[in-house]
Ligand SMILES: O=CN(O)CCNC(=O)c1cccc(Cl)c1Cl
């Protein structure tokens with residue numbers, strides 16, 4: 001199982017590398033990696049397991065964060081949100097996006113960043129995405145709100161981008177033009 005000791009932190013070169021596409025059928029190891037990423041999210045959101053294994057809670061995790069430079073990540077948005085979202089995405093892509101932006105007024109956090117970095121992280125408000133499941137099935141879906149933000153945060157990790165790269169340096173809380181914030 002993935003533990004915090006397996007999570008690499010800022011400064012590790014893998015976080016700034018472009019991760020490599022996977023080929024199908026996936027190797028046993030790559031399938032296991034996808035399953036391990038999802039298991040980490042579920043464990044990290046479980047009060048007992050997160051305490052037992054000292055896990056920082058996460059709603060997404062990308063393979064580069066455990067030093068696997070592969071284009072695969074897992075999202076697991078708690079089922080108390082209006083519509084639950086939980087999947088492992090292989091070779092994910094954004095195929096189209098809104099002009100309008102969005103951002104979380106509380107900012108974003110990252111398991112690979114052991115500090116608070118305040119500021120608005122402007123993201124596409126609505127995205128159409130494509131990815132493959134661990135079994136090689138192609139999926140296409142439209143995401144908005146926190147689900148869209150989360151997908152973009154994880155896809156950034158596959159491209160060596162950190163959330164704070166998007167924060168306005170001169171004024172972290174500067175108004176974001178043409179945006180609908182999420183409180
Ligand atoms: O890459 C994934 N992580 O670093 C896991 C920890 N961060 C979060 O759960 C998190 C928190 C707030 C907003 C977003 Cl968008 C995310 Cl992703």
Ligand code: NI
Nearest residue numbers: 109110111112
């Ligand atoms: Ni992150």
